[in-house]
Amino acid sequence: MSAVSTRLKQLDLFLEEPASPAELGAGQEALQARYDSLAAEWKLPLARVVLTARRATGGVITYGPPHVIRVSSHMSAEDRLQTLLHETAHAICFARWDVAEGHSSRFWSIARKLGVARKAAPETERLRRVREANARYAYRCPGCTAEWTRRNPFGRARLCASCERAGRPARLILVRRPKPARRRAAWKR
Ligand SMILES: [Zn+2]
Numbered sequence: 598m599s600a601v602s603t604r605l606k607q608l609d610l611f612l613e614e615p616a617s618p619a620e621l622g623a624g625q626e627a628l629q630a631r632y633d634s635l636a637a638e639w640k641l642p643l644a645r646v647v648l649t650a651r652r653a654t655g656g657v658i659t660y661g662p663p664h665v666i667r668v669s670s671h672m673s674a675e676d677r678l679q680t681l682l683h684e685t686a687h688a689i690c691f692a693r694w695d696v697a698e699g700h701s702s703r704f705w706s707i708a709r710k711l712g713v714a715r716k717a718a719p720e721t722e723r724l725r726r727v728r729e730a731n732a733r734y735a736y737r738c739p740g741c742t743a744e745w746t747r748r749n750p751f752g753r754a755r756l757c758a759s760c761e762r763a764g765r766p767a768r769l770i771l772v773r774r775p776k777p778a779r780r781r782a783a784w785k786r
């Protein structure tokens with residue numbers, strides 16, 4: 598319904614303020630300190646903890662020496678910490694077994710001991726924007742005005758599922774397609 602289009606508009610209003618270098622620095626130091634104390638407790642090798650704006654959400658560990666743990670700065674302080682703990686659980690598994698441990702049940706039991714409550718990286722404003730930027734096709738339902746964005750076009754005509762359920766079938770209309778990149782390049786010359 599109209600709630601959907603309102604929400605789409607609101608997203609545009611919440612233009613993300615990039616974190617200040619001071620905030621990033623302090624956040625990174627806090628995460629590093631947390632890793633260092635866990636490393637002492639669990640006898641882990643050194644890791645460099647990096648708070649980065651390049652990741653839209655979550656984190657990743659690159660095994661060392663030294664390990665490098667990258668945590669997305671586009672998350673709340675609590676989710677940043679959750680991510681650090683998740684990656685630290687990977688470091689523990691790596692020390693005990695090997696990389697191939699992945700997200701096994703042994704991994705999750707260690708993660709829980711560290712205080713990991715989240716099973717997946719959180720949705721972030723940044724992630725939504727990346728997805729938006731990658732979505733090249735947009736469809737709108739003329740019945741309820743809901744919109745969908747997709748990387749690839751639908752192969753054939755689609756009906757809006759909720760309007761169909763409500764007994765008034767409506768065919769989605771294509772409202773955005775990729776811009777012709779070649780013509781724009783030629784115009785620049
Ligand atoms: Zn993981």
Ligand SMILES: [Zn+2]
Binds near residue numbers: 759767
């Ligand atoms: Zn509809």
